[in-house]
Amino acid sequence: MTFGVDAKGVYPIAATPFNADLSVDYDSVDRLTEFYQDAGATGMTILGILGEAQKLEPEESLTIARRVIARSRVPVVVGVSNPSFAVMRRLAREATDAGAAGVMLAPASHLRSDEQIAAYFHHCVEAIGPDVPWALQDYPLTLSVVLSVPMISRIMKEHPSCVMLKAEDWPGLEKISAIRKLQATGDLRKFSILTANGGLFLDFEPERGSDGAMTGYAFPDMLVELDRLHREGERDAAHDLFDAHLPLIRFEQQQGIGLAVRKYVLMRRGAITSDVQRSPRSSLTPTGRSEVDYLLERLARKDPRARL
Template identity: 65%
Template sequence: MPLDHTAKGVYVIAPTPFHPDGRVDEASTDRMTDFFLQSGCDGMTILGVMGEAPKLDGAESLEISRRIIRRAGKAGIIVGVTAPGFAAMRALAHGVMEAGAAGVMIAPPSHLRHDEAIVGYFHQAVEAIGTDIPWVLQDYPQLFQVQMTPGIIRRIVTELPSCVMLKHEDWPGLEKISALRKFQAEGSMRPISILCGNGGIFLDFEMERGADGAMTGYAFPDMLVELVRLAQAGERDRAHDLFDAHLPLIRYELQPGVGLAVRKYVLMRRGVLASDAQRRPGAAMSAKARDEVEYLLARLGRHDPRARLSPPA
């Protein structure tokens, strides 16, 4: 089903599995897809920042997308199509939509420095991919160095009807969610889905501010699913208790540079990935860092049985 403004739940950000020699690991890709969906995720977002998309060539990006879309069945798959030029963006967007993707995600290039340039860029992007493709606006100023105020987001949503979702990754960003929901309540902005990133570090309160769920990676996506469901059911204390138990590992995984290595390591420890390898260039975990992650997993296991893993080989 095409993505629309009613999307909610967890659309987990998927890493790209690699063999130690840099080849795409197809068996781990299938196992990862099954694991995410069996964990209760409503969909997946692939070829995002944590999917090492810039390290893939065009053919690899399309083939990985097709493989995951086929495997996922009716689950919604969103594909990151951000590219330096619109020709590559258009080719990948059309290819994945033809394969059955639910929608695509677009981030602003880092050179945009004023409001008119930001709005103009997204007009050009939609013109390139076509107005019939639903898309997600990625707001991640810490990485892309582009500041989008609530007013600019409202303008983009208003002027470009095919924008149906915001991936909210501003930090601090709780007031931005409240402002956007206020626009919606007063009728000055049409409804959109808001899913939140940043490794889930603020997901407990983001849900209370009006977010529809999470679009982030974490080595325990099944916890994100449970947290979102508790929050939607109004189980505030249970949601915060669950979040608090996982917060030390969430924080550790959120480290710039090494965060993807941590996530892949824990997914490997959970039996999802055969290897925690990244395609070069990539930051590897030190032996000390692995010891720290094992310590965090052991502590988490006191509260959540999902973290009670067999000792590493």
């Protein structure tokens, strides 16, 4: 299975489940894989920031990748960003050999100048191989690296193997429009744009030209329905659905505890057994959990998927 410049739809960013003893919960990895597919996901993205990839041993990452790919009926994109190009190379090559559709690369946080950024992605593509399709992650809020529209254009021109932009700058609506304008005039080649930021701006991103979502909101089935409504031109229905979920989406976006909220909801939905994280980690207080429960109860009045 492959993905490319025409990729559309919803590629949920998968969490990585852990047992109470902090070992990888492979049974929950299997269940979560089915959960995303049953939700109607177009593809899956694993071992990203949400997936706590930086807390995994290289062998754990490889085992998770092989396990998800083996169970998946949809394209799987594997996050391979790593300070070591050797580790990046091994994960990228072994994941694609196992059947991954492609990989995702993010800029290293120490990069500042455009020349440093350009050189870094040259070395990344050299490491993974020019035959491996990849998605460029643009996430300055967490990675502290600013990818301007001209810089993104340069990366896309220099690396035909980059088939997708994971757009999660904030604000990012005008950035999407600027990229699509360059493509419309023939000044920039075609590539897919999937958006993230927890889905916080999915009410307007499709109208600006995004092709779908690549984010980790704990209701991927809602993301699939929202994407369908946008594609069918049901603008008011799409905004109504988004507005119903917005309080929970906003709660998930809190700095520091966002992953704790997301894992807690996934646990409540039966997708994973435990919401435990590896260190450095955050956790919900009993009050925080009760607030999430309250938001789920209110959401269930408008969307029965939240009736847990």
